[in-house]
Amino acid sequence: MSASFHIPAINHSTHTATDSRRRFFTPGMLVVTAIAAVGVGAWLFRMLFGLGAATNLTNAYPWGIWIGIDVATGVALAAGGFTTAFLAHILHRERYHPLVRPALLTAMLGYTFVALGVATDLGRFWAMWHVMLPPFWQPNSVLFEVAICVMCYLSVLYIEFLPAACERFIGRVNLPGRLAVLNHPVDRALRIADKTLGRFMTIFIMAGIMLSCMHQSSLGTLMVITYGKLDALWHTPALPLLFLLSAFAVGYPMVIFESIIAHRSFGLPGERSLLAELGRFIPFTLGLYLSVKVADLALRGQLPRLLVGDYYTQMLTIEVCFGVLIPILIFSNRHLREQTRWQFIGAALVVLGVAFNRLNVFLFAYSPLERGATYRPSAIEIAVTLGAIALTVVIYRAIALILPVIEQLDEHHTPHSRHDQRFPVVAPLSSHPISHPRPVTPTVPAAESNTVVGVKE
Amino acid sequence: MNARTSSQRTPKSGSDAHPPIDTSRRGFLKAGAVLTALTVGGKSLASDGADGASKLSQGRMGVLVDLTRCVGCRRCEWACNDANDNPHGKLEECDDQSVFASLRRPRTDQFCVVNATRNPKADPSPTDPPIFTKIQCMHCEYPPCVSACLVGAMQKSPDGPVTYDASKCIGCRYCMMACPFERLTYEYDRRFTPRIRKCELCSHRTHDGKLPACVEICPVEALQYGKREDLLRVAHERIAAHPDKYVDHVYGESEGGGTSWLYLSARPFEQLVDVGLPRLPDKSPAERTEHIQHAIFKGAAGPLGIAAILTTLHFLTRKGGHA
Numbered sequence: 001m002s003a004s005f006h007i008p009a010i011n012h013s014t015h016t017a018t019d020s021r022r023r024f025f026t027p028g029m030l031v032v033t034a035i036a037a038v039g040v041g042a043w044l045f046r047m048l049f050g051l052g053a054a055t056n057l058t059n060a061y062p063w064g065i066w067i068g069i070d071v072a073t074g075v076a077l078a079a080g081g082f083t084t085a086f087l088a089h090i091l092h093r094e095r096y097h098p099l100v101r102p103a104l105l106t107a108m109l110g111y112t113f114v115a116l117g118v119a120t121d122l123g124r125f126w127a128m129w130h131v132m133l134p135p136f137w138q139p140n141s142v143l144f145e146v147a148i149c150v151m152c153y154l155s156v157l158y159i160e161f162l163p164a165a166c167e168r169f170i171g172r173v174n175l176p177g178r179l180a181v182l183n184h185p186v187d188r189a190l191r192i193a194d195k196t197l198g199r200f201m202t203i204f205i206m207a208g209i210m211l212s213c214m215h216q217s218s219l220g221t222l223m224v225i226t227y228g229k230l231d232a233l234w235h236t237p238a239l240p241l242l243f244l245l246s247a248f249a250v251g252y253p254m255v256i257f258e259s260i261i262a263h264r265s266f267g268l269p270g271e272r273s274l275l276a277e278l279g280r281f282i283p284f285t286l287g288l289y290l291s292v293k294v295a296d297l298a299l300r301g302q303l304p305r306l307l308v309g310d311y312y313t314q315m316l317t318i319e320v321c322f323g324v325l326i327p328i329l330i331f332s333n334r335h336l337r338e339q340t341r342w343q344f345i346g347a348a349l350v351v352l353g354v355a356f357n358r359l360n361v362f363l364f365a366y367s368p369l370e371r372g373a374t375y376r377p378s379a380i381e382i383a384v385t386l387g388a389i390a391l392t393v394v395i396y397r398a399i400a401l402i403l404p405v406i407e408q409l410d411e412h413h414t415p416h417s418r419h420d421q422r423f424p425v426v427a428p429l430s431s432h433p434i435s436h437p438r439p440v441t442p443t444v445p446a447a448e449s450n451t452v453v454g455v456k457e
Numbered sequence: 458m459n460a461r462t463s464s465q466r467t468p469k470s471g472s473d474a475h476p477p478i479d480t481s482r483r484g485f486l487k488a489g490a491v492l493t494a495l496t497v498g499g500k501s502l503a504s505d506g507a508d509g510a511s512k513l514s515q516g517r518m519g520v521l522v523d524l525t526r527c528v529g530c531r532r533c534e535w536a537c538n539d540a541n542d543n544p545h546g547k548l549e550e551c552d553d554q555s556v557f558a559s560l561r562r563p564r565t566d567q568f569c570v571v572n573a574t575r576n577p578k579a580d581p582s583p584t585d586p587p588i589f590t591k592i593q594c595m596h597c598e599y600p601p602c603v604s605a606c607l608v609g610a611m612q613k614s615p616d617g618p619v620t621y622d623a624s625k626c627i628g629c630r631y632c633m634m635a636c637p638f639e640r641l642t643y644e645y646d647r648r649f650t651p652r653i654r655k656c657e658l659c660s661h662r663t664h665d666g667k668l669p670a671c672v673e674i675c676p677v678e679a680l681q682y683g684k685r686e687d688l689l690r691v692a693h694e695r696i697a698a699h700p701d702k703y704v705d706h707v708y709g710e711s712e713g714g715g716t717s718w719l720y721l722s723a724r725p726f727e728q729l730v731d732v733g734l735p736r737l738p739d740k741s742p743a744e745r746t747e748h749i750q751h752a753i754f755k756g757a758a759g760p761l762g763i764a765a766i767l768t769t770l771h772f773l774t775r776k777g778g779h780a
């Protein structure tokens with residue numbers, strides 16, 4: 001992964017613009033890649049020397065940031081995948097299609113790293129396969145349900161994402177050297193896969209949404225069993241419902257958050273008005289979550305505690321004010337919602353708010369019976385967690401450059417709908433490093449792609 | 458993603474984003490069939506789990522701890538280590554009372570510990586010694602650790618003990634999160650084969666007709682091994698015979714759904730929370746969680762409901778125009 005990712009632009013008049021957007025390594029990406037590399041090193045250390053050497057976990061704190069951040073928060077923030085698929089494919093809101101693939105890619109990578117995070121945290125990771133064999137199954141276990149759903153959903157996500165690969169390579173399979181004899185069979189296989197998938201995709205999308213609802217909520221049920229250790233502001237039988245509703249609520253903000261970052265980093269104009277439309281849903285999803293949260297606190301008689309102002313109520317106040325109330329205000333204001341800056345602030349607050357909620361439930365509001373026991377993640381734990389996030393970004397960028405994921409970045413993309421005329425189109429490349437040049441007549445005159453330079457928000 | 462998205466990306470179908478209705482209807486029926494199959498599978502899984510207390514045998518065993526008798530000699534700690542191949546010194550070393558300065562908890566190499574509770578009075582007289590409380594896995598009647606373990610490595614045997622099978626364990630430590638007494642320990646320092654460690658009620662000894670090691674060694678009969686129902690009767694008889702000596706409560710009779718280890722005390726159990734007898738509701742935390750879990754998944758109500766909502770929406774929004 002170095003210079004080979006520098007995909008030459010053919011349209012010389014737009015050379016600089018196209019150039020910056022096709023480069024893999026920007027200065028920012030160098031930093032991210034370095035963090036990822038450190039993370040891989042830390043991960044190797046854990047795998048070789050064990051949990052005791054690598055982490056600060058104890059009998060009082062059996063779960064640390066690998067479960068709290070990598071798994072619990074990771075799953076929540078990957079909710080953009082099923083929530084946008086729901087909007088675009090179940091409710092047929094066609095205009096949101098450009099948002100689906102990036103969200104699916106995030107979900108796919110997110111869940112891949114969730115699975116890796118779990119494996120890293122398992123003391124006997126080599127026995128992981130037990131979870132897949134019926135003789136071991138213990139269906140009363142909430143964790144069992146989560147594990148099975150996450151495994152199924154991960155497969156569904158790969159299937160849902162496969163069309164992107166098919167689209168990219170059908171008619172363009174060009175294997176190196178002797179493997180070239182396989183070009184034709186591989187191409188046929190891709191075509192068959194594409195056709196079959198196309199026919200069944202609705203099923204996979206529905207299954208994906210169902211599996212998501214199941215394990216997003218069960219992730220909350222996980223902590224219901226920790227009696228007497230999780231503070232009562234969070235410990236409630238309604239935890240599964242709250243986890244599900246907050247997953248619904250964080251889906252679109254996560255898509256907005258990512259879209260703004262990705263477009264900026266690729267030097268693309270962005271999807272401001274589409275994101276503003278998506279933002280209209282956020283006050284409703286957040287409002288629903290908030291009302292259930294307040295009702296739950298009231299029903300369990302916990303509301304008066306909010307007047308006390310101890311550590312726990314402070315944590316809850318931060319969580320709800322910044323993660324829920326302020327974003328509701330931002331996204332219900334039409335003027336703010338239309339501005340990229342406020343879209344970003346609002347979305348980031350929801351994302352951080354939900355992350356903070358998961359951390360509260362799994363770490364901050366969890367106090368073991370053992371008096372004086374503390375947990376502070378070790379340097380290795382932090383490095384692995386940051387590394388996983390960084391690696392997600394690196395792989396996301398690589399895939400976004402290779403496969404048709406981000407519409408504005410897709411050089412093979414041809415305008416298909418009435419609504420997004422403003423999307424600039426880059427003419428097909430004549431010498432693509434990983435594809436066979438295909439005889440395509442540019443549907444848009446090269447001159448028109450000059451608009452790339454001129455497009456500003 | 459589906460047929461439409463991919464077709465959208467080919468130049469031709471740009472204007473016609475909708476496939477003919479009949480293929481979509483076929484897809485809808487297929488979706489329904491697959492989702493039903495999935496959820497019915499889920500249902501049969503969720504309904505045949507081990508249901509806590511119902512599997513227990515009438516004659517299941519337990520241990521009664523009479524805290525009024527315990528003298529804090531820590532012989533049980535020594536015997537426990539000895540019986541479980543844990544490192545231990547000479548028996549006389551148990552007389553070292555300095556360990557009572559801090560509260561201890563079970564460790565990977567020591568499954569039971571005795572803690573001391575000083576008398577809350579500012580100036581305790583010599584006739585008012587501390588209370589010594591031996592703690593170990595309580596062998597819950599409806600054990601949350603068993604309910605939590607996703608691969609069945611934790612088992613409640615019908616005759617009392619809660620046992621652990623390392624050959625099944627994947628090391629997720631969810632059982633540790635679930636234990637309301639926080640009695641499970643984990644071998645973090647073993648690189649590749651860490652195990653959960655806990656008291657197993659000396660089932661390896663009791664199967665040979667021997668007493669649990671701690672019970673056997675106790676010089677003052679503070680520990681008594683027997684059928685749980687007999688022990689409960691004995692406990693209540695003792696309370697009835699000496700109402701001045703005991704508080705009227707058998708800890709473990711109902712705490713957390715009941716435990717195999719039962720405690721009698723001269724002082725209110727509220728004072729023993731810190732040394733290891735937490736206040737718990739009468740219901741096992743596992744019961745509540747399993748109820749939630751089964752409410753969602755039994756009869757596949759949850760997943761089926763979602764599937765129904767999704768297919769309805771898919772249909773309605775397709776027919777009734779679109780954005």
Ligand code: SF4
Binds near residue numbers: 540568672
């Ligand atoms: S029953 Fe056996 S393992 Fe359990 S505390 Fe007593 S001696 Fe130790």
Ligand code: SF4
Binds near residue numbers: 593
């Ligand atoms: S005390 Fe803890 S480890 Fe022992 S049976 Fe109960 S839940 Fe399991």
Ligand code: SF4
Binds near residue numbers: 611625
């Ligand atoms: S650590 Fe082992 S025994 Fe405990 S829940 Fe996980 S698999 Fe089961």
